[in-house]
Amino acid sequence: MNSPPNSDSDSASSEGTRITRSGDTLNVPDHPIIPYIEGDGVGADIWAAAKPVFDAAVETAYDGERSIVWKEVFAGEKAKKNTGELLPDETVETIRKHRVAAKGPLTTPVGAGFRSLNVALRQKLDLYANVRPTYYIDGVPSPMKNPEQMDMITFRENTEDVYAGIEWEAGTDGVEEVRRFVEEQMGYDETIHDGPVGIGIKPITEFGTKRLVREAIDYALESNTHQFVTLVHKGNIMKFTEGAFRDWGYEVAREEYGEEVITEDTLWEERDGDPPEDAVVVNDRIADNMLQQIQTRTDQYDVLAMPNLNGDYLSDACGAQIGGLGIAPGANFGDAACLAEPVHGSANKYAGQNKVNPSALILSGRLMLEYMGWEEAADALLDGLATTIDQKRVTYDFARNLEGAERLSTSEFGHAVVENMD
DSSP states (O other): OOOOTTBOOOOBOSSOBOOEEETTEEEOOSSBEEEEEOOSTTHHHHHHHHHHHHHHHHHHHHTTSOOOEEEEOOOTHHHHHHHSOSSOHHHHHHHHHHOEEEEOOOOOOSSSSSOOHHHHHHHHTTOOEEEEEEEOOTTOOOSSSOGGGOEEEEEEEOSOGGGGOOEEOTTSHHHHHHHHIIIIISOOTTTSOSSOOOEEOOOOOHHHHHHHHHHHHHHHHHOSSOOEEEEEEOTTTSTTTHHHHHHHHHHHHHHHSGGGEEEHHHHHHHHTTOOOTTSEEEEEEEHHHHHHHHHHSGGGOOEEEEOHHHHHHHHHHHHHHTTOGGGOOOEEEETTEEEEOOSSOOOGGGTTSSOSOOHHHHHHHHHHHHHTTOHHHHHHHHHHHHHHHHTTEEOHHHHTTSTTOEEOOHHHHHHHHHHTOO
């Protein structure tokens, strides 16, 4: 029998069934097959600690009626060793077919070598929204006086901006052609200094912008606690790229949401700053100003929507306020698709030491479980993690800043989280 339009046909094995799609709805079976990439560097350490946490959360929430059937796929150093490729087509297709997946960090070289495998996966799978919630967990050491004020979620456009990787190396024929075009055809004859130059292109499209901003507004409308959506941009300087991001974002708000969304101007001109209970307020901020406002006016911001590079900087800055990237989760979303991953990198110098904090990967799994509609398992996971931290049973990065802490290895921390699940 043919599958209905815009849906997947069901595919089962003796061990599990893959997640399918009907329109914009995920069909999640009780025993879904979830592909995973272990990751480079500390990836093996943190995945070994996180996987039992995920399984225990599901067991705790559903008493054996549900479970995850894990399916390993390869990318990065492990893929190179096993297949001769850094990102095999089979890996991409398996994740696309199964729709929900998780991964550890993958190494990205600086200045030379292959481009980011993380970016390549996002682009190949069209996972256009990189979502990073930042919230404080009691007991985590933080440099801020009031870290509990941080409760933001960043929606970062994931496929374009400078991360599109369109650039020309200094000294090549290509870069000289671009230089001549810029100087002679565009009239910027005094903009580029003489001598070697590298040139890149920063594409920001109406299509990419609007679908990202829709995701942010839709999230805010569905949330009971996030009422402001802030477009973060550098449109005062880059008027036709980041300025366009701002303008297209406001177009989405005005033209597609009716009375469900109002702008900041309306908020003050018609309501004297008092936000309505049944609407979302959209405003915008310049990116450099926003970097200081997340510290000085932390509690005034909820949902941040921004181009790719701004999102990278801002989400890391938010993560620093709640204890660092060791506890900063993230996930990439597309149309009925999710790839959960921690914000931090592969930290190769700590690989194999059973030392680093697996919390970011564990909390990224929480995002995955919520996306699957398994909220009870997501809650069990968070309860176990928060209780463990409250007991001051933590890895070295937290222990060195907590008086009276019990320092645990990566694997010991994972076991402690499982023990503390209610």
